[in-house]
Amino acid sequence: RYVAKYTINPARAHGMANEIGSIEIGKLADLVLWKPALFGSRPEMILKGGVIVQAQMGDPNASIPTPQPSFSRPMFGAYGGGVGYCSVAFVSGASVEKVSTEYGLSKRVLAVKGCRSVAKKDMALNDYLPNISVDPETYRVMVDGVHLTCEPAQTLPLAQLYNLF
Structure with a gap:
């Protein structure tokens, strides 16, 4: 139930559960890997659609493999064509076609569904x-x-201990 607070429930509340929020065939999987002590505060790595988009990393020019402090830094999926591949723009169903054609987005444009009727029972x-x-x-x-x-x-x-850097 704790993981559901971060995953499927927000996706249901915002009308995006048909595309994100759980690991299922046909959905854009957002996998966030955490060290247990930092769960909910500082993700170790974020994968979208199987591509690393963000990870904890020390100084890239360091001479040792584990320099401190480590910061959350953008990775391969956050640059170039990876951005469009790993991204989705959720819009109103009435504007899907217009947004897709007029804005020239490289990401998929999808309509939110059922967000006006969602309730606690869902x-x-x-x-x-x-x-x-x-x-x-x-x-x-x-x-x-x-x-x-x-x-x-x-x-x-x-x-505060977990968010010094």
Whole structure:
């Protein structure tokens, strides 16, 4: 369910799930590889349609293979013909033909579908709608009749430590 928050659910919400958002035959696969400690913050490598478009890399002129600091840098798919091959422009269905012909884009132009009718029930592993109530005087939060409590966090994941460079 955590991966769905980054992949298929946003694609469904924006009407693009027929083309992106999951790894299936016929879809443009966006694969993002992460080191587990940096999940959601700093991808190690991004592949689109099987082409590397971005990766963590140190100084290209360094004399050792693992220089620090490393930065997210554009790769092969971010240059030349790779840009059009790895890209899709999502537009309204009414403008697909006009955008394709008048703007001279090298990327595919596709229409979004179903984004006006999408609802919580359409989300993968995220369709539960609990009854939530908050007492305005005590600020007690109840979810389906159960009082929710939470101790203050001692550490926060994906905070400033992960984004120094």
